[in-house]
Amino acid sequence: MDINPKSILFRDLREGVANVMSRYGPEYWRKLDEVSAYPEAFVKEMMEYGYLAALIPEAYGGSGLGIAEASVILEEINHLGGNAGVCHAQMYIMGTLLRHGSEDQKRRYLPDIAKGKLRFQAFGVTEPDAGSDTLSIKTFARKAGKGYIVNGQKIWTSRVAHSDLMLLIARTTPKEEARKRTEGLSAFLVDLRASIGKGVTIQPIPTMMNHHSAQVFLEDLVIPEENRLGEEGRGFSYLLDGLNAERILIAAECIGDAYWFLEKASAYASSREVFGRPIGQNQGVQFPIARGYASTRAADLMRYEAAALFDKGEPCGPEANMAKLLAADASFEAGNVAIQTFGGFGFAKEYDIERKFRETRLYQVAPISTNLILAYLGQHVLGMPRSY
Ligand SMILES: Cc1cc2nc3c(=O)[nH]c(=O)nc-3n(C[C@H](O)[C@H](O)[C@H](O)COP(=O)(O)OP(=O)(O)OC[C@H]3O[C@@H](n4cnc5c(N)ncnc54)[C@H](O)[C@@H]3O)c2cc1C
Numbered sequence: 516m517d518i519n520p521k522s523i524l525f526r527d528l529r530e531g532v533a534n535v536m537s538r539y540g541p542e543y544w545r546k547l548d549e550v551s552a553y554p555e556a557f558v559k560e561m562m563e564y565g566y567l568a569a570l571i572p573e574a575y576g577g578s579g580l581g582i583a584e585a586s587v588i589l590e591e592i593n594h595l596g597g598n599a600g601v602c603h604a605q606m607y608i609m610g611t612l613l614r615h616g617s618e619d620q621k622r623r624y625l626p627d628i629a630k631g632k633l634r635f636q637a638f639g640v641t642e643p644d645a646g647s648d649t650l651s652i653k654t655f656a657r658k659a660g661k662g663y664i665v666n667g668q669k670i671w672t673s674r675v676a677h678s679d680l681m682l683l684i685a686r687t688t689p690k691e692e693a694r695k696r697t698e699g700l701s702a703f704l705v706d707l708r709a710s711i712g713k714g715v716t717i718q719p720i721p722t723m724m725n726h727h728s729a730q731v732f733l734e735d736l737v738i739p740e741e742n743r744l745g746e747e748g749r750g751f752s753y754l755l756d757g758l759n760a761e762r763i764l765i766a767a768e769c770i771g772d773a774y775w776f777l778e779k780a781s782a783y784a785s786s787r788e789v790f791g792r793p794i795g796q797n798q799g800v801q802f803p804i805a806r807g808y809a810s811t812r813a814a815d816l817m818r819y820e821a822a823a824l825f826d827k828g829e830p831c832g833p834e835a836n837m838a839k840l841l842a843a844d845a846s847f848e849a850g851n852v853a854i855q856t857f858g859g860f861g862f863a864k865e866y867d868i869e870r871k872f873r874e875t876r877l878y879q880v881a882p883i884s885t886n887l888i889l890a891y892l893g894q895h896v897l898g899m900p901r902s903y
Contacts, residue, residue: 518774518777518778518781518808519594519774519815521815521819524583524587524819525583525584525587528584528587528588528591529587529591531564531566532566532587532588532591532592532595533591533595535557535560535561535564535566536591536592536595536596536597538560539554539556539557539597540596541596541867543557544596544597544598544867544870545864545865545867545870547725548724548725548870549864551721551725551727552725553601553674553676553677553727554597554601555677557597557601557602558601558602558634558677559631561602562602562631562634563631565577565578565629565631566588567588567602567605567606567631568628568629568631569584569585569588569606570582570585570606570609570610570613570760571609571613571625571628571629572613575621575622575625575626575629576625576626576629576630577625577628577629581822581825581826582760582763582764582822582825582826583819583822583823583826585606585764586763586764586766586767586818586822587767589603589606589764589767589768589771590767590768590770590771591771592768592771593768593769593770593771593772593775594770594771594772594774594775595771595775596775596867596871598724598725598871598874599768599771600673600726600768600874600877601674601725601726601727602636602674603764603765603768604635604636604637604638604673604674605628605634605635605636606760606764607757607760607761607764608635608638608682608757609625609628609635610756610757610760611682611702611744611753611754611756611757612624612625612635612682612704612744613625614753614756614757615702615744615745615749615753615756616704616744616745619741620704620741620742620744624680624704633679633680634677634678634679634680635678635679635680635682636673636674636675636677636678636680637672637673637674637675637678637680637681637682637707638672638673638681638682639669639672639675639681639682639683639684639705639731640652640669640684640754641669641670641671641672642654642667642668642669642670643668643670643730646671647883647884647886647887648903649684649700649751649754650690650696650697650700650751651690652667652684652685652686652700653667653686654666654667654668654669654683654684654685654686654733655667655685655686655687655689656685656686656687656701656703656738658687659737661739661740662737662738662739662740663685663687663703663737663738663740663743664735664736664737665683665685665703665714665733665735665736665737665738666733666734666735666736667685667733668730668731668732668733669683669730669731669733670720670730670731671720671728671729671730671881672717672728672729672730672731673726673727673728673729674727675707675717675727675729675731676717676719676727676729677727678707679706679707679708680704680705680706680707681704681705681707681731682702682703682704682705682744683702683703683704683705683733683738684700684701684702684703684750684751684754685700685701685703685750686699686700686701687699687700687701687747687748687750688748693748697751697752698748698749698751699748699751700748700749700750700751700754701743701746701747701748701749701750702743702744702745702749702750702753702754703738703742703743703744704742704744705736705738705742706742710736713736714733714734714735714736714737715731715732715733715736716731716732716734717729717730717731717732718730718731718732723873723876724870724873724874724876724877725874726874726877758832758835758883759821759825759831759832759835760825760835761882762821762835762836762838762839762883763818763821763822763825763831763835763838763839765839765842765843765878765882766814766817766818766821766835766838766839766841766842766843767818767842768878769814769839769842769843769845769846769875769878770811770814770815770818770842770845770846772846772849772850772871772874772875773807773810773811773814773842773845773846773848773849773850773875774811774849775871776807776846776849776850776852776853776868776871776872777804777807777808777811777849777852777853779853779857779866779868780804780807780849780852780853780856780857781795781804783856783857784800784801784804784856787858794856795856800855800856803852803855803856804852804856806848806852807845807848807849807852808849810841810844810845810848810849811842811845811846811849813841813845814838814841814842814844814845815842817834817837817838817841817842818838818842820834820838821834821835821837821838832891832895833892833895833896836888836891836892837888837892839878839883839888840885840888840889842878843875843878843879843885844879844885846875846878847875847876847878847879850868850871850872850875850876851872853868853872854868854869854872890902890903
C-alpha cells in the first residue's frame with residue numbers, strides 16, 4: 516500500500532532513484548554509519564546518472580529540471596532508507612554559481628559538475644562565533660594584487676573532505692566599515708584540490724550522525740580574483756537568494772524520512788502481537804502514527820506549494836520556510852513515534868529506525884534552526900517586532 520498520494524508525481528524520476536537505491540540498501544547505510552565513512556560509491560553513481568545535476572541548465576550539460584523535480588530526487592533517497600544529506604548541497608549551492616557566476620565561471624565548472632567529474636558539495640559559511648548570526652562572520656578576504664588572501668576559520672563545513680569545490684563566504688569589508696549592515700561579505704569558489712595543505716586545513720568533527728562535517732582553518736589562502744562570484748561585498752544577498760531552494764530541498768528530505776518512518780511503524784504495529792493481538796489495534800499505538808501521517812501530508816502540501824512558486828520564479832520565502840519547518844517537525848514526530856511503536860527494537864541498530872531518527876533530528880537545527888524560521892515568520896510575514 517502506497518501511503519503517499521503524491522508518489523504519482525514525477526514517477527519516472529522516483530523509479531530512476533529507486534533503481535540506484537536498490538544497490539544501496541539499509542545495510543550499506545548502516546555500515547557506513549558505524550564507521551563514519553562517506554558513501555563514495557553511491558554519490559559517484561548519483562552523479563554519473565546526472566541526478567545531482569538536475570538543476571544545471573541543459574546548455575551546461577545538466578538536465579535543466581525545476582526545484583520540484585530536484586526535491587523529489589532527494590525525497591526518494593531518504594524515503595528508501597538512505598541519507599541525501601551526503602550530497603544535497605551540490606543542488607542548492609549551485610544556484611549561487613548559476614545566478615551570480617560569470618559566463619566564464621559557468622563554462623569552467625558546470626559541464627564537469629554535470630558529467631560527475633567535479634564535486635561541488637561544500638559550503639563554508641558558519642564560524643565558531645557566528646551560526647545563526649551570519650553577518651558576524653570574521654573570516655576575512657584581503658585584496659592583494661589580482662586576488663585575495665584569506666584568513667579565518669569555518670566550522671560545520673559538511674562534506675569538505677569529499678568535495679573538489681567549496682563555496683566560501685568571507686568578509687571583504689570589516690563589519691564596522693560596511694555601508695549597510697548586509698554589505699561587506701563576498702562569495703568565492705575555492706578549488707579544494709589546489710588548496711588543501713596550501714592555506715586550507717580540515718579537521719573532522721565527529722557527530723551523532725554520519726554527516727562528514729569539519730572545521731576548516733584558512734591560513735593565508737590565496738584565491739584568484741577570477742574565483743570571486745559576482746560583485747565584491749554582495750555575498751550576503753547572494754546567500755539569501757539561495758536559501759529558498761535549500762529550504763525546499765531539505766523539506767523534501769524530511770518528507771522522505773517521515774514516510775519511511777510511517778511505513779515502518781504502521782507495518783510493525785499491524786504485525787507485532789502483544790497480549791494476543793496486534794499492537795496497532797490499540798488506539799494508544801495507532802493514533803500517534805495516524806497523527807504523524809496527517810502532519811506529514813500537510814507539510815508535503817506546503818513543500819509542493821513552495822516548489823511551484825519557486826519554479827514559476829515567484830516570491831516563496833514564507834512558503835519555503837514553512838515547508839522546512841513543518842517537514843522537519845513531521846519527520847521528527849514520525850521518527851519518535853516509530854521508535855515508540857517498535858518498543859525496544861526501535862533502539863536496535865539492525866532496524867535502522869534509530870539511525871534515521873538521529874539523521875532527521877539535525878533538521879531542527881541546521882541548515883537553519885526552527886527558532887530562526889519562526890522569527891522570520893513572526894517578523895517578516897506577521898510584522899511583529901524584531902528580536903535581532
Ligand atoms: C551536522 C551539521 C552540519 C552543518 N553543515 C553546515 C555546512 O555545510 N555549512 C555551514 O556553513 N554550516 C553548517 N552547519 C551549521 C548550521 O547552519 C548552524 O549550526 C546553524 O545555523 C545554527 O548555528 P549555531 O550552531 O551557531 O547555533 P547558534 O546560532 O549559536 O544558536 C544556538 C541556539 O539558539 C537559538 N537562537 C539563536 N538566536 C536566537 C534568536 N534570536 N531567537 C531565538 N532563538 C535563537 C538557535 O535557534 C539555536 O537553537 C551545520 C551544522 C550541523 C550541526
